[in-house]
Structures are given as C-alpha cells and as structure tokens.
Amino acid sequence: MPDLTPNGATGGTSGGTGVEETRIVTRRLHDRVDDSWTLDGSLASGGYEVLRAVLAKGDAADVQEQVKLSGLRGRGGAGFPTAQKWSFLPPNSFPRYLVVNADEGEPSTFKDRMLLELDPHQLIEGITIASYAVQCNLAFVYVRGEFALGHERLTRAIDDARGKGFLGKNILGSGFDCEIVVHRGAGAYICGEETALLESLEGERGMPRIRPPFPAIEGLYAKPTVVNNVETLSTVPHIMQMGGEEYAKLGVNRSTGTRIFSVSGHVNKPGNYEVELGMSFRDLLYGLAGGIREDRKIKFFIPGGASSQWLTGSDEHLDAPLDMDFVQQTFGVMLGSGAVMVFDETVDPVLVAWRLAKFFAHESCGKCTPCREGTGWVEKVLYRMSQGLGRPQDLDLLVSVGSNISPGLVNAPFVQTTICPLGPSAVSCVASIDKFFRDEVLTRLSNDAGVHA
C-alpha cells in the first residue's frame, strides 16, 4: 500500500462521509459567490495584500525560494517543479516573458475556466508576483478563444488592477513595472501545448516547436520565456502568504499542496473539488462527488484528462492516492490536468475510445507523420469497431499503429516518435482497452465477424 500519511496539516482526508475539500485557491469564489470576480470582492477578501507585502520586502530571490520550498509543481499537465522551471532562465538576458496558459482544452478539464471567470484578480496577483520573482516586465495570458466571459472578466480585472496601481509602471511605489496583455486563441486544442501556444501568440499556425531550444532559453520572440498554467500561478500568492514550508506540509510526498480536480461523467455531483493531494480516488468520487448515479458501479475512469491512460472501478485503483508520482509509477497513468471522467457499467469503452481518438485526430496539427496519419487510422478502426463492424485482428492492428506513435504504449512519461505528446496521448485509449477490456473486445470482434461473414 502507498504511504497515505499526509505531509501534515489541516483539512484533507478523513474517509467515509466526512470527506472535505481544502479550499485555498477556490476559497474566495466559494465565499463570495456574488462578487468574487470584481475588484471590490477581491479587495474585501485580502486581494493584492500579498503582492503589497512582497514588493515592500523587495526580495525577488525570496519569492523563488518560497516557491521552491513549497514543492509547487505545474498544474497544466506535466507536473514540472515550478521553481526549477523559473531557474532555467539565463541570468542577465532581457527582455524575458511570462506566458500564462489559459487555453484549457483537455477534454473534461474545467478548472481554469472557473478560475478565470470567478477569480481573475487572484490570477493577476499571482502573475505579478511571479513576474517580480523572475524579473519580467511583460506577461501574456493566452485565453482559450471560446472563453468569452473569462476573457471579458480578465480584461476588465486587469484594467481595474491597473487603476489601483497593482499593474503598470512603478507598482505600489516599488519601482517594479509589469504589464499584462491578454491574447485570445481562436479554436485549436494544440495551442495548449506550450510551444504551439508561443507560435500562436506570434501570429502563426499553432504547431509545436522541436526542442531544444526550450522556451526558457528561446521562447516567445526567441526570448527567454516561462510558460505556466492558470492554477499554478493562482497558487503563488497563497504560497507567499503561508510560506513555502507551510504549504509543503499539505499534500503527500512530492505532490504537495492542493489541486483542483474536475470530476465529470456519471457521478451524482460533478464539479470542481479542491483537495489536499494524497486523498484517494474513492474519497474524491464517492465522498465529494456523491458516488455513481443510481448506485451503479464504475466500469472505468480516466484520471488525468483525455491524454491519460485509464483506471477501473477496482478497489486497487479506487484506493490509490492522488499522488502524481505514485499513480505514474504504479499504474502508468497521470494526474495530468486534474480531470477525472467517470463512466458507469452501461458505457461501451470502445465508443469512448473512438470519441477520444476522433478528438485527437481532429486536433492533430499535422506537423509530424506518425501523429497526422496514425490518429486518423486509429479513429477509423475504432469507429468500425464501435459500430459492430470490427474485424478479429482490429485490436492488434490498433496496438500496432499505436506503437508506431508511442513505442511500447507506455504512458507518463510518454515514449514518442513525434514532436509533441499529442500523438502518444491519442493512443492512451488504445492501450487502455487492450489492457482492461481485451477479452471483452476480442469476443465482440469475433461475434461481429460472424455476423458479417
């Protein structure tokens, strides 16, 4: 069994029905449902006080140090340590940029949209503190094009913040200048991948870049660039308020703090839940999200967004902790973007796999052959299987096509023949149906072949 002892501290995992959220990043939007997104609502609940304190102290290195001590890891998908990412910026190379990833398109993830719509000032405060820490004077927020309300509220919040001296020149008399430009996407999932995002921000088609060079060295306009997720940066003010060490007491092992999980599908209470890492999937799905509709059983669930491989309703999987490294090492899945999609026993896994494959085939940018061609083939084969027109060899065919995109079909970290991880993500569904439903699918394929012989 995994070590489930939390790193320490409050709230968190109590098991059974007493399961509770640990609200840090989502506190204001729950406490002030009528005005959490406004300047007044923010100021009345502590908004920008941490920024004021940080600038008054005037120690950028201390911000980096606290974030390092906090153990904060990126909430966008890859879970990379945030302070370490910041430390890759070459010293004395200016200008440098902070780019905020608000493109949230990973199927079933809906936390960043909530943070944009309901607490944009918290994000602005986080961006300003992070910019101060890495000595950046111009930040960009790349907002998913479809998020009209989020874009509107963030833009308004930036104007309001500037009006109060929290942004712009000589912020709060500190001598530090910082401006934020909001950039709207126009409909392309791949622009959430950080180098595609930078291309898109430069006015190009959103196609990922070959690395190296990494964005920290040559990012936006070929200048040193940090790309961070909305939730990651929204957490930064709280780390500065609590102190890095205190924050690190929350969570489990190297998964410190809280994360927002977007729970959807056949649960009674779908929604966003902010929980201390280390909680079990069972507590999240049954204790918080209300269990499965009509008391059915879970057939399978996808724990980290569409890119992750799947888990099943077995006790082994449900009792696993929300620990990024544990689930990766033990089950080869990822917590990814923090989305948990739950499917009950009425659901056909082949149909779900097909729809996911269709998504990835549609969103492949087409830059590299295994992904461009392979995702289309996988989609077509899964489609005929889902329609009862499969052939006995189809599952092995899928595994073979998948292996050309992601040799060995191992998830998290991916092995890939492609430029970016979208290609291997597309075949996580193939690996999963092969792993958990192979017999069921093979029986079905041979029956289908009988009918159509």
Added chain:
Amino acid sequence: MSFFDDANLTKAREIVARYPRAKSAILPLAHLAQDQNGWLSQEAMEQIAELTATTPADVLGTCSFYTMLKRRPCGKLVVSVCTNVTCLVVGGPEVLDHLEHRYASEPDVTVEEVECLAACGGAPALQVNYEFHERVSPSSAEEIIEAYRSGTLRARTVSGASVA
C-alpha cells in the same frame, strides 16, 4: 476602401501596438473583423495584413488553422454543441442531432459539433456565440436558441464579444 470602420480601425491600431511584434495581432484582429462583419472575408484579411505588416497569404495561412475563424458567411448565431466523451455519455449527440435537423434550412443559425467546452460539470453543454448553456436537452436547447432569435436573450457577436 477600409474594411474596418473608423472606431474599429482605431481599436485595431491599439491592439497592434500592444505587442512587441505586429504579426502577433493577427488573431485578435481576425476576431475584431468577425465582431464587425459576422465572418472573416478576404477584404478583412487584406487589411489585417496591412496592419500587421504581413501579406494576405500570411494572414490566410494563420487564420485557416483555427476553427473559430469563419472564412465563409455563417449564421448570426453560431451554436456549438459538445459531443466529447462526458457529453457523449449523457446525451450530447442527441442534442446535436436535433438541432442540426431543426435548423438545417435556417440560414441565421449555424449548428456545429465541437470538442470539449470545459463545461463537463454541466454536461451536456453548448454555446451560443460563445455563451455557455449547460445541462441542455434537445428541447431546452431549441428554446434557448429561439430566445436569442426573438431577442429575449441578447447574443454576443459570432466571435463572442458582448454587444453594448
């Protein structure tokens, strides 16, 4: 002849000035063009090229990558129905199917199938001109669209900007 009207031309120049490089303004200007005109015409792309110091081919090259940019005239209402997996298992495809048939010969309503809208907590979900509606059924979705058509609900532009 300017494609952008005076107010939008001023706005367009302000947008270009925000960026260290003018080319970055292509997407925001394409949205602005759609706010003004309901779709992204050749004329619009030519002026965007001029404003961003690029060529019309550059602008087309970029814009043709993105699904929100409509290079043909579309309805005044763009209805985006999600059928990705969470919506798939709770009735999204049925909503799409109903709306596609209902509005097949109504040119002011364009119904599209889209990928996850980040509204899965309220699946099945759709957007009308990028305004969210959650937990819809085929009939409630139709009622919502009719409310926009009759003016009971005020629609955003086809690029999602609020209309004052």
